[in-house]
Amino acid sequence: MKIFFAFVVKEFRHVWRDKRSLMILLGLPIIMMLIFGFAISSEVKDSKILVIDHAKDNQSRMLIDRFNQSEYFTVFAISTDEKIIPDYFEKGSVRLALIIPSGFRTDMEKEGSQLRLIADATDPNSANIATSYASAVIRDFQIQFFENAAAFMNINIETRMLYNPQLKSSFNFVPGVMTLIMMLLGTMMTAVAIVKEKEMGTIEILLVSPMKPILVIISKAVPYLVICFVDVLLILFMAYMVLDMPMRGSLPLLLLESLLFIITTLSFGLLISTLVSSQQMAMFISLVGFLMPALVFSGFMFPIENMPLPLQVISNVVPTKWYFLILKTIMVKGLGFEYIIKPTIILAVMTIIFILLTLRNFKVRLM
């Protein structure tokens, strides 16, 4: 126990004295959160819209006002000439164009009118979101109009966006970024830490000591466990304070699950360290070999249900997928432990497998 304690203290000194790594460990989460929070946002806000108004009546003006009032859109220009549309899109001054036909009002009162929306789909995601927001604005307008006119509608579609009615992207990216940061730091930092002992030759002295391998491994991982946990708290704090992320479920449960995931990533990092002999190699494997699948298969950026079946199967062995699921379930849906039993068990089993493999691979000799 004393040996273990001395080793942990030593390890903390390493981390503390390596200011560059420390900056990465604690600075990266903050920077990532800020970047994702403010720069990379898939939300549509004050999106510029071009209106081609052929009707030019009261009704069309009311519709345009509606768009202007909405926080999602700003009317950039109103015209009657459809020919100018390509020009606006090419310059990139608008992302969306709304075309109101002539006789808008009369058509609407009779058999119904045809509005056209044209979107710049170079970014399909935001095009999708912009058109659906625009549709929502039009639908609101329609409902109001028919109420005033005391008319009736045959079918009334009412869409409710559960858990995230405002479609805030932070609901998705906070759990996503959290998952990625934990995976990256936990895996890379521990892998590098052990390989460093090999590179510096200190492993030679450690091996020629009565210290058992399991003790070396565990004490190597403990400081990073603490740091990663601090990172979780840091991310949650930032998400709550700066990005209005809700915390609907139980915080202790979330922290416990995070602890489990950190241990999963740490043990994976330890496993990598037993397989490589240089810090570059450790970094390369954890970054290139693992961060990519962790990103792709987490479901954070690309929905897993849309992937071909073989990829869906592969996604099951990627730990990030399960942690991402756990985070969303707790934070956004506010559900309890009974809903995340399956991912929790899967992460626990993965951890055990990683640790067993690490112990099997950890050499008690140099070669």
Add this chain to the structure above:
Amino acid sequence: MSAIHIENLVKSYEKGKVKALKSISLDIEEGELFGLIGPDGSGKTTLFRILTTLILPDSGNATLMGLDVVEDFWEIRKIVGYMPGRFSLYQDLSIEENLNFFATVFNTTVAENYHLIEDIYVQIEPFKKRRAGKLSGGMKQKLALCCALIHEPKVLLLDEPTTGVDPVSRKEFWDMLGRLKEKGITVVVSTPYMDEASRCDRIALMQDGQIMEMDSLKNILQKHPQHLYAVRSKDMHRLLFDLRNFEGMKSAFAFGDEHHAVLGKGSDDPNQLFDFLQLKGHEQLAIRPISPEIEDVFIQLMQAQES
């Protein structure tokens, strides 16, 4: 019982392509200060790594204090003190922190075995807060020795501890090893410096994975008498060339600012050599008989092995 017993030890790397040890056998007595002397690549580090249980031999066996390096490796790790050839302490920890850490790893405390390291540690104590990476070469080695000694090992294995250390620190280092020997610790030191042989009880001359000769320095020198002459002239470069052309010359090589010439039996008349060289036009020629040193013997043995 001998402290270290090695029998027909063989080790090769890269699937047998590189033969690091070619059947080495040797015995080192308890309390002996033993020197492994040989150039880089002669197999010294491989031998140390097998003895410290860091690598497995291909064949043959070795025991430390009766413990087998393959079977009883956990036991050996408790009683051996090892200083690798490359400085292998934590560069970002201070002298004090390194020492305390290794004491704890070996289940002891600095206070408990302070008597063992005292006369070494007092020399580096003024710098105890300094990080190991910022120490001079000599201080690094003193610290490494302290760390290797802190758990009171029965056998101390030091792989080239004086390489890259200034002459004053080297002398101090060997003085310390002498004192450790007096405390009954078996010490095995490897070194590429031939002049350090005189500090050892016995030495083994290693070359190309083999032990060429093993005995005390005095005995080795007696066993290999040579007709050795130190020769110098104005043109040292041409002199070496001419020396080698002299009939009856066994070998000639540069040695410091002189050339050492070994004459064969029957042609050991320095006057003949003098005349020969004068005929070649050498000026300021001087030849004096000298008694061979370990380096001369080493070169002789090496040449015998090659031919």
